[in-house]
Amino acid sequence: MFILLMIQKYFPQFLLTIACCTGLVFLFRKFRPSDEQKQRKNAQFKEKLKMNKGREENLTDEIDDKDMQDMEEDFAPSLPENLAHIPFKFTKNSHSEMIKRSGEFYELMNKRRSVRFFSKDPVPEEVIRNIIKTAGTSPSGAHTEPWTFVVIKDPQMKQQVREVIEEEEYFNYNKRMSKQWVADLKPLKTTWEKKYLTEAPYLILVFKQLYSFNEDGTRKMHYYNEISVAIATGMLITAIHNAGLSTVTTSPLQCGIRLRSILERPPQERLVLLFPVGFPADDCTVPDLERKPLKDICVEI
Ligand SMILES: Cc1cc2nc3c(=O)[nH]c(=O)nc-3n(C[C@H](O)[C@H](O)[C@H](O)COP(=O)(O)O)c2cc1C
Structure with missing residues (x-):
């Protein structure tokens, strides 16, 4: 009873809502790909995948960050702690020579x-x-x-x-x-x-x-x-x-x-x-x- 009264009161709005919904359903059906189109697209995609077999998934490396963390205990310093420090041999150029060489x-x-x-x-x-x-x-x-x-x-x-x-x-x-x-x-x-x-x-x-x-x-x-x-x-x-x-x-x-x-x-x-x-x-x-x-x-x- 209440619903009927509401429809009577808002009849123009009610009609407009129905018209919009029908229009949307029509548009959705019109532009939705047909089953045939979907099948064709799937077949094309499958063909592409076949052509690129093996490359679809990227190859992965055997060692990742987690392995590096697990290996941590095996790591040791590479340089000796008592490494000698020696005089550095260096030839100083004049400013003009430096400008010439760098240019x-x-x-x-x-x-x-x-x-x-x-x-x-x-x-x-x-x-x-x-x-x-x-x-x-x-x-x-x-x-x-x-x-x-x-x-x-x-x-x-x-x-x-x-x-x-x-x-x-x-x-x-x-x-x-x-x-x-x-x-x-x-x-x-x-x-x-x-x-x-x-x-x-x-x-x-x-x-x-x-x-x-x-x-x-x-x-x-x-x-x-x-x-x-x-x-x-x-x-x-x-x-x-x-x-x-x-x-x-x-x-x-x-x-x-x-x-x-x-x-x-x-x-x-x-x-x-x-x-x-x-x-x-x-x-x-x-x-x-x-x-x-x-x-x-x-x-x-
Ligand atoms: C990190 C890096 C990756 C690049 N990869 C390629 C590439 O795969 N193939 C290519 O032809 N040029 C590649 N280049 C070259 C650049 O295209 C080139 O350095 C740039 O166009 C500037 O030209 P120039 O080196 O003659 O000054 C690469 C350059 C850098 C620095």
Whole structure:
């Protein structure tokens, strides 16, 4: 009785509510995908997954943070407590000499560019060894030197590395990377295809070491391993350029475990970066980029 009275009293509002609900149901039905459409979409997705079998779940590392904590008891200091301290040999330059040297070094480094097209011209192995020795002079957390530089010149191994990276990069560009990321890379014209991995005479793969072993089998903890390796690779790039060679810094996303396995590196090592090294191809081009001026990168207080 009460309901009927309410309907009578608010009849126009009642009619409007019914009309709106009917309209919404109609719209929902109209735009809801049909069963056939749903089936088609599912089939397409399944097909994609099949194509990328094994890559849908990211491979995981054998050692994670929890394992590192569990290993804590095995860690021992790597440097002797009574380590000798010796006089530091140092040559002091005049101010004018320092200005000249620093200016010339800047001019040299300002010519460095990331090169993605290489010639097959040979490079003496000794040059590569000197470059890596230079990177090895880098500072490191508690002098742990947490790096391994794997140099590949064997063409078959380079081909194997290229296959792994191109496979993963295809998936990265088409699925793992965000649309924004892919759009940001477009002006650089980088794609999943990495010809330079077989064209450059050398590949240098830089691994960080989470820990290493002392002679007595105890573990040496590698503090700041990531940042130490980053500094060492900066020195590596500088040494490559100083030697008159070119490279490009590359970060092969999701390739670390597969490459570590091919290269037979131990589980405590993680791939950080890969550098193809050689001479630029005769027709090599680079993106027309500008660098920020000093005033935009430096604050003097
Ligand atoms: C951490 C890092 C990762 C990079 N990864 C890639 C990469 O995977 N592929 C690539 O072609 N370039 C890569 N680059 C190179 C940059 O695109 C390049 O340094 C930048 O465009 C500036 O150009 P320039 O090196 O010629 O000055 C990377 C650079 C850095 C520092």
